[in-house]
Amino acid sequence: MKVLIVCSGNTCRSPMAGGLLRTVAKSRGLTVDVRTAGLAYNPGKPVAANAVTVMAELGIDISNEYSKPVTLENLGWADFVVPVQRNHADHLIEDFPEAAPKIRFLAADVPDPYCGPVAEYREKRDILNNLLSRFVESL
Numbered sequence: 166m167k168v169l170i171v172c173s174g175n176t177c178r179s180p181m182a183g184g185l186l187r188t189v190a191k192s193r194g195l196t197v198d199v200r201t202a203g204l205a206y207n208p209g210k211p212v213a214a215n216a217v218t219v220m221a222e223l224g225i226d227i228s229n230e231y232s233k234p235v236t237l238e239n240l241g242w243a244d245f246v247v248p249v250q251r252n253h254a255d256h257l258i259e260d261f262p263e264a265a266p267k268i269r270f271l272a273a274d275v276p277d278p279y280c281g282p283v284a285e286y287r288e289k290r291d292i293l294n295n296l297l298s299r300f301v302e303s304l
Contacts, residue, residue: 166304167198169243171253175203175232177279177286178249180212182293184225189294189301197301200239204256206232213279215286222287240264247300249293250274271296 168186172179179201190197210232217228233239235257240246246267248254251274258265275292278285 166195167242167244168200169235169239169246170199170201170249171204171235171246171257172201172249173203173205173253173277174210174279175201175206175234176210176213177216177277178275178289178293179203180227180230181216181220181286181290182247182249182275182297183230184220184227185223185290185294186297186301188223188225189297193301195301195304200233200242201230202233202235202239204235204253206234208232208234213286215278215281215283216290218283219286219290223290235261237261240267243267245269247271250276269300272299 170179170182183199183201186199212230220227240261246264247269254268278289
C-alpha cells in the first residue's frame with residue numbers, strides 16, 4: 166500500500182506522520198510505502214529540528230527529510246492521500262480533483278506546531294501516533 170501524507174509546509178506534521186505510519190504499520194506486519202508532501206512547501210527546506218528531536222525520542226529518524234511539493238506524480242503514485250487537516254483536503258480537491266477518491270481522513274485535525282517549543286511537537290507527535298494507529302486499524 167502506498168500512502169501520501171500531506172500538510173502545509175512538509176517540515177513538521179507530515180514528516181512526523183510518515184515516520185510514525187511506517188513504524189505503526191511495521192508493528193502490525195503491514196508493508197506501507199510512505200511519502201510526504203506540503204501544499205505550501207519551501208523547496209529543500211529541512212524538517213524542523215524539534216520534529217527531528219521528538220521523533221528520535223521514539224527511535225524514528227526523520228533527519229534526512231525535507232520539504233517537497235504535492236504533485237500530480239505523487240498523487241498518482243498513492244493509493245491513499247492522508248491530509249493532517251481537513252482544510253488540506255479542500256485545497257487538494259480544488260487543485261487536483263482527480264485525487265478526491267483517494268483521500269482518507271484522520272479522526273481529527275492536527276494543528277501545526279511550526280516554530281513552537283519541543284513540548285508542542287511532542288504533543289502533536291503523540292496525537293498523530295494515536296490517529297495513525299486508528300487509521301492503520303481501519304485499512
